Amino acid sequence: MVGLLEGRVAIVTGAGRGIGRAHALELARHGARVVVNDFGVSLAGEGTGESPAEQVVAEIREAGGEAVANGADVADFAQAEAMVQQAIETFGGLDVLVNNAGFVRDRMLVNTSEEEWDAVVRVHLKGHFAPLRHAGAYWRAESKAGRERAARVVNTSSGAGLQGSVGQATYSAAKAGIAGLTLVAAQEMGRYGVTVNAIAPVARTRMTEGAFDTSAMALPEDNSPIVAWLASAESADVTGRVIEIDGGTVTLETGWRHGPARDLGRRWEAAEVGPALRELITEAPDPEPVYGA
Structure with a gap:
């Protein structure tokens, strides 16, 4: 075992397979001592009855590490709270939350059902919020009690959420929401010693296989060293960032920024908007292309 995370307690959601x-x-x-969370669902979010988390726990223990399994539905508010409590009661605290759980139900926008929209947004976006909400409350209480921890949150966004992806409107919207949540949480929780960042991983997983040619894609484990560093005490000066990882390439995403502006000094007339907006568009950089466009 390497000592970068020695003594730290981590939760990783959706940790039974893949990334x-x-x-x-x-x-x-x-x-790190790890709570390995996995709800045990198919790619489309349906229950399988399997317990992949137990298999990962066994691998960690065989290598000399410490881990326990957790089967919580991370988008269930009470179950997310119990997962945080499991880490605290089992290992004496919590230092790291890696929000990773998710699934896809890809459809073109006009073919997407309400049920598909609700399911994907629930597991990705609420599935990030609920664990973060309960972990954050714990870290706030620890800080106020004079026991501030060097806590770290690593969320999981996606290039689909940052640049968009044809056929993945629901997934893209949820992942964009996670990027926004990361920015706000970083600002709100910094006062308690917590950093909050997000990664946008690229990897050959169940989510990507079958959707397009994945033969040249990076492996899931190519993303994890960046997560390990972000989870460490060394990363205290890095927060509110979204980092894309594609094999050996790490890209710091710049996200939405204020670009060219015009101040008319009064209320705009509708007829004035078109010419002014077109001028601003010529002054601004072209947007990143949407995946699949």
């Missing part, structure tokens, strides 16, 4: 599994193994390799 989440790689994160859990990497954090444990660096000395």
Whole structure:
């Protein structure tokens, strides 16, 4: 075991397979004690009856690490709270939350059902909010009691949420929401010693296989060293950032920024808007292309 995360306690959601599994193994390799969460669902979010979290826990223990399994539905508010409590009661505290759980139900926008929209937004966006809400309350209480922890949150956005992706309107909207949540949480929780960042991972997983050619894509574990560093005490000066990871390439996303502006000094007339807006568009950089466009 490497000591970057020695003595730290981490929760990784959706850690039974793919990227989440790689994160859990990497954090444990660096000395973290890990709560391995996985609800045990199919790619479309349906229950499978499997317990992949137990398998990951076994791998960690075989390598000499410490881990426990958790089967919470992270978008269930009470279950998310119990998951946070499990970490505290089992390992004596909580230092790291890696929000990773999610699934896809890809459809073109006009073919998307209400049920599909609700399910994807629920697991991704509420599934980030609920664990973060309860972990944040714990860290706030610790800070106010004079026991401030060097707490770290790593959320999981996506290029689909940052640039958009044809056929993934629901997933893109949820992942964009996670990026926005990351920015706000970083500002609100910094006073308690908590940093909040997000990654936009690229990897060959169940989500990407079958959707397009993944033969040249990075492996899930290629993302995890960045997560391990962000989870460490060393990363205290990095917060409110979204970081895309594609194999050996790390890109700091700049997100929405104020661009060219015109101040008319009074209320705009509708007929004045078109010419002014077109001038601003010529002055601004072209937007990143939408995936699949």
